Amino acid sequence: MSAATAPLLSVERLTMRFGGLLAIDDMSLDVAARQITGVIGPNGAGKTTFFNCLTGFYKPTEGSVRLNHPKRGLMRLEALPSHLVAHKAQVVRTFQNIRLFPKMTVLENLMVAQHNTLQHASGFSLAGLFGLAAYRRAEAAAMDKAIGWLQRLDLIDKANTAAGDLPYGMQRRIEIARALCVDPLLLCLDEPAAGLNPRESAELNELLKHLAGDEGIAILLIEHDMSVVMNVSDHICVLNYGRKIAEGTPTHIQQDPNVIKAYLGEDDADEQLHAEARS
Amino acid sequence: MATFVLAPHSLSPATRLKDAAAVAFIALLLGIPMIGLTTVDSGGALQIATRWPTLFIFVGVAFAGRLVLRYGIDQFKAHQLTRERSSAAMAAAALADSSGRSGGPVLTWIAWAAFGVALTLPMFFADNRYVVDTATTVLIYVMLGWGLNVVVGLAGLLDLGYVAFYAVGAYTYAILGTEFGWGFWQALPVAGAMAALFGVLLGWPTLRLRGDYLAIVTLGFGEIIRVILVNWTELSGGPNGIASIPRPSFFGLELKPPGDDPTFSSFFGIEYSPIHRLIFLYYLILALALLTNLFVSRMRKLPIGRAWEAIREDEIACKAMGINARNVKLSAFAIGAMLGGFAGVFFAARMGFISPESFTFSESAIILAIVVLGGMGSQLGVVLASLVLVLLPELGRDFAEYRMLLFGAAMVLIMVWKPGGILSHREPTLRYAADGEKR
Numbered sequence: 001m002s003a004a005t006a007p008l009l010s011v012e013r014l015t016m017r018f019g020g021l022l023a024i025d026d027m028s029l030d031v032a033a034r035q036i037t038g039v040i041g042p043n044g045a046g047k048t049t050f051f052n053c054l055t056g057f058y059k060p061t062e063g064s065v066r067l068n069h070p071k072r073g074l075m076r077l078e079a080l081p082s083h084l085v086a087h088k089a090q091v092v093r094t095f096q097n098i099r100l101f102p103k104m105t106v107l108e109n110l111m112v113a114q115h116n117t118l119q120h121a122s123g124f125s126l127a128g129l130f131g132l133a134a135y136r137r138a139e140a141a142a143m144d145k146a147i148g149w150l151q152r153l154d155l156i157d158k159a160n161t162a163a164g165d166l167p168y169g170m171q172r173r174i175e176i177a178r179a180l181c182v183d184p185l186l187l188c189l190d191e192p193a194a195g196l197n198p199r200e201s202a203e204l205n206e207l208l209k210h211l212a213g214d215e216g217i218a219i220l221l222i223e224h225d226m227s228v229v230m231n232v233s234d235h236i237c238v239l240n241y242g243r244k245i246a247e248g249t250p251t252h253i254q255q256d257p258n259v260i261k262a263y264l265g266e267d268d269a270d271e272q273l274h275a276e277a278r279s
Numbered sequence: 280m281a282t283f284v285l286a287p288h289s290l291s292p293a294t295r296l297k298d299a300a301a302v303a304f305i306a307l308l309l310g311i312p313m314i315g316l317t318t319v320d321s322g323g324a325l326q327i328a329t330r331w332p333t334l335f336i337f338v339g340v341a342f343a344g345r346l347v348l349r350y351g352i353d354q355f356k357a358h359q360l361t362r363e364r365s366s367a368a369m370a371a372a373a374l375a376d377s378s379g380r381s382g383g384p385v386l387t388w389i390a391w392a393a394f395g396v397a398l399t400l401p402m403f404f405a406d407n408r409y410v411v412d413t414a415t416t417v418l419i420y421v422m423l424g425w426g427l428n429v430v431v432g433l434a435g436l437l438d439l440g441y442v443a444f445y446a447v448g449a450y451t452y453a454i455l456g457t458e459f460g461w462g463f464w465q466a467l468p469v470a471g472a473m474a475a476l477f478g479v480l481l482g483w484p485t486l487r488l489r490g491d492y493l494a495i496v497t498l499g500f501g502e503i504i505r506v507i508l509v510n511w512t513e514l515s516g517g518p519n520g521i522a523s524i525p526r527p528s529f530f531g532l533e534l535k536p537p538g539d540d541p542t543f544s545s546f547f548g549i550e551y552s553p554i555h556r557l558i559f560l561y562y563l564i565l566a567l568a569l570l571t572n573l574f575v576s577r578m579r580k581l582p583i584g585r586a587w588e589a590i591r592e593d594e595i596a597c598k599a600m601g602i603n604a605r606n607v608k609l610s611a612f613a614i615g616a617m618l619g620g621f622a623g624v625f626f627a628a629r630m631g632f633i634s635p636e637s638f639t640f641s642e643s644a645i646i647l648a649i650v651v652l653g654g655m656g657s658q659l660g661v662v663l664a665s666l667v668l669v670l671l672p673e674l675g676r677d678f679a680e681y682r683m684l685l686f687g688a689a690m691v692l693i694m695v696w697k698p699g700g701i702l703s704h705r706e707p708t709l710r711y712a713a714d715g716e717k718r
Binding site: 055056057081082083084085086087088092093094095099100101102103104105107108111112113114115116118119122124125128129143147150156159160162178179182 | 574577578581582583585586588589592593595596597598599600601602603604705707708709710711
């Protein structure tokens, strides 16, 4: 079967232009199922724009984003509105600046993520209004799923607390738990380790490996924390000024001269010359 | 604890004096031209005269006033700080007790007490038209508040034109009743559906708007409906309105003086009294309002209700969770409008006469004030706020032209005292209990 070997997501010649600004320039990338793909690059390289294009928040100027959905077949994500990307294509994202429902409890946040399933079960509110058994069962199942993720992410003690009242690191975990409640095929995490302490980062590493390895969820990861990216990624793509400058395994990326130049600056060669001249 | 709490706000006497002196100095600067100097008309020519004693009194008052004001503000802040700390401690205690339902029992108790009072009120005031009539007005506003709460309190869509749906409901019934001879109960669902349709009509073009922009558009929508009612004379009777709208019947029994058909009084063999109709109307709106409450509370706990609140909290996150924000917002507009429409039908039936004058912007403002004052999203808060907003002007009747002033002052005071509304507590739609699941 070719479907088994074909990539889960293939981005082809993606270009995103905002007026005169070229945010993403002719970028292509394949994301394999059950793997963690890291996307790194300096600030302003276009990583978050790339996510916005994948998840329907932006309409790319050119190029295509194709998802090989195991049940629905080939889907073109660039043509779908954001809510269908999450609902039908099961490509779910988190945000760089956490976006929870702050006044709602943690459990409610996770229930909102299961809105489509529950709304369907509630017969567009009619069955729910009269409390029919079918709806009550669906609600209990949704609760079970939410509670299951809360337990695994060590958040169960805070289930009834308003999400906005919790510390930053915990809010990051809640956002991931909420995204997991949408049953993602591909989970796009935008800087999940930002603001986490080293212990929390290490826990995040374990979680990501578990999700990809045991749950079979493909992960696309934007991250600045190299201890996370290099540790968990199977494959890394490096962006700079909207262009893909390198791609490969973590060890390969660490040695790539283009990547070193993008991160450490262009002056390396000059300084070497100066040093030689002085000696 | 008290001394510790006071510390950040208690200033030394010297600082206070310096502060007051600064204010007095500004008062002096302003006062010299405004109070110290005055023009007098002496024999046709304007001359400048001085009023130094008045100026000194003015400066002295400013000095003393500032001292007192500053002290008052400090006391208030210190008091607030103490309260914040104690409420934080209470919140921590509530958290520690994981099964504790914070704020729950007292509010439930108040709600049941209010329900009891509402149910028995006409029995105590059976011969008092004024009380029953005012209570009916309160209940109309309660129902409108509960309807608008869906749009503003839950979905967070600021709607300044809610009265438009109230008008659509009222006019739908008025036209169906006078032109086609429909009864109250037949027209009720139709008018509700009509209002819901208008809700969608308003919601559709405003889907991309939020906050101030949405408020302006809804304000305009409310005015458009009113202007149409004033000008489309063939449909709405224009400024003259529509009169002799049929009254609601009690299961087919009319509430009117005995005639040929069996009436309410003749059927039950009691003596006819005009107050029967008022009491019937009171119970009718009570039933409608309670149904509204039941419906909205139930909806809040359903997926759609949680989605409304989620849209209020963060629309972009909703989209990322696969929620169709358009449908969620439109459903909030439609359901809020439908409830407003029901209230409109009742209003038309109660008054027997409607005209565009009953549906001005100030009505929208009062309904919105009820929702905001009550605490966005709080059902019981709406009841309390309706009581305040309807009864205050009534109680103030003795003060004649000052009553609106009193009313405004009372609203300002409530917002200072409780910025989040009278009841800003939010009860979660479901809870996790460690031993099992319960709602």
